[in-house]
Amino acid sequence: MDLIILSLPLFMKGLHNTLLMSLGATVIATVLGVVFALIQIFGNIFFRALVEIFLYLIRGIPLLVLLFTMYYALLYMGFRIDPLVGGTVVIGIYFAAFMAEVFRGGLLSVARGQWEAGYALGLRTKGVVLNIITYQALKVIGAPYVNTVIMVVKGTSLVAVIGITELTFVGRQIVERTLEPFLIFGVVAGIYVVICYSLSLLARYLERKIGYVN
Amino acid sequence: MSIEGQSLQEIEIDRISKWFGNNKVLDEVSLSVKKGEALAVIGPSGSGKTTLLRCVNFLEDFQQGTIKVSDEYIGYLQDRDGTGSRQRQPESDIALMRTKVGMVFQSFNLFPHMTVLRNITLAPTRILKQSTQQANETALQLLERVGLKDKADVLPASLSGGQQQRVAVARALAMKPKAMLFDEVTSALDPELVSEVLDVIRELIGEGMTMMIVTHEMSFARAFSDRVVFMADGKMLEIDTPVNIFENPQNPRLVSFLERFRKSYKI
């Protein structure tokens, strides 16, 4: 029991890193996701093909494999980049693929007539998207976006296997010392559940909001 | 880009053809709409009349032919003397040309997240760079003309179909277009709401606005248009004054088309 209390600061560090990575990866995934989605809808054939191939490949590979690849790449380069940062970037790129799908779905869900009315008035594509489409698309994007963020948070747990001090890794370390897997992993799971469940409540709230508009 | 001696034609459609895959939806259609003329376009479903209308503001592309509005090409440019192949216009020019032509859609397409007023002022402020005050003033005047001044600050969802369509007309007029395109604007309305929209269009005709009206409202076309064109299978089959079209149809397809209408609509 004392061992557990002694482990508390380590625990906090793990939690801190988990949250940091989740935030960082979410930002990266969102930005890249928007770029990919826009290319898929408006880009020329060449870039569209590149993006679609890239997304297809990413969606077929486990995140863990990508993380291992990054880890060994860093190893070879002599760890000039902090694995924490590397892990965050890889997770961000991985989930950008999911984000792109969400954003694309949202943009395309807006009725064609809205696009046409905008063009008919003489607006260019940028004007139509910014003034007319985005607001309407956001209503559809809200809930799936948050669900993807939940996936990001859960994804950060995988960097535990490449030795990064986040929540799951810390959990494993403490269990090795205290031999209380149920208690420790239970608590770890509990923390993830608190974070992710709260996010899912947000997602459910956002989903209800679209129903209101319809 | 206009020559000396501006033409009397506001809209010039020159031998346009359009294919959807193997399907020829427009077959060498040529048509001119004079300044101030109200041209009604009638025909069975699938005749290409809506497609033709949408070509005029280049919402639809066309593989052959050219279209001019106010003596300027839209969509494709052609050499002055008509030789050589056509060149696609840059997107910015197409957008500019679209400001000269107002379109009203069958499904209104008002922007649901903006008030009625904002729907009308969006394009003038963003494209014509009008000041908010100026745009608002014009918008309120237009709303007054269509009889909806008191609805300026509501969202479209709280309006009836007829009211939404009238707002859509005001929105198009706010850009001070040279010509208006009406795409079956009453087809999606409950019958009792149709006349309020047709009244607005009739007033516009009275004020001398050039327009192309795709419609099924035969009695309206007969009473208020200057010419009527009948289309079927992507071709223009007959074009004449309303009296001649409805009383004295020549083309057999037109005859049977009107016959079907007389049975249910009593022209």
Next chain:
Amino acid sequence: MLEGLTVTLLLSILAILFSGVWGVLVLLALRANQLFRVVGRIYVEIMRNTPIIVIMFFIFFGSGILGAPMTGFAAGLLSLVLQNGAYIAEIYRGGIQGVSKRQFEAGMALGFLPRQTFLLIVLPQAIRKVIAPLGTQGVMIIKDTAIVATISVAEMTFQARLLADRTAAVFEIFIALAGLYIIVTSIFNLGVRVLERKYGYKN
């Protein structure tokens, strides 16, 4: 690495089949009485909001402490089924809500008990409607099998890591590994599409 492929495939197939079945049981539990509904909801929410690796550690290391240590394969399989069963139950639920109420009424009118109507008429239709989402879930399961590498199961990713630690051809190894996953998931996706065409309904 190819021996690892067999393990990966075996684990994937078992996990997919078992979670498909477990999902039905979870669904039925959620529709049963009040107690089951509450317990079931808590179970589903815990499973949906916990990373799979934490579940695997919980079961794997936990079983060791209890004195009946599970193999990595068993612990991994159990974890996959528990988590994905919850997701799949939700997918079924969505499908059922999509089946018209009239179908249910028709069954009742013929004289079936509610439970029979549900099992014989509504559920088969619901499952056909959700072939696509089930397919997506299946791909996720296949990808999640990689995680059992962390509890020493000799599947593809584990073997790749082993090779990478020994040899210098790290990039080739991981590109091959990625390639294998893409091939497996692509074949699976093709299978799903075939199933969809044969049995699926469009709304």
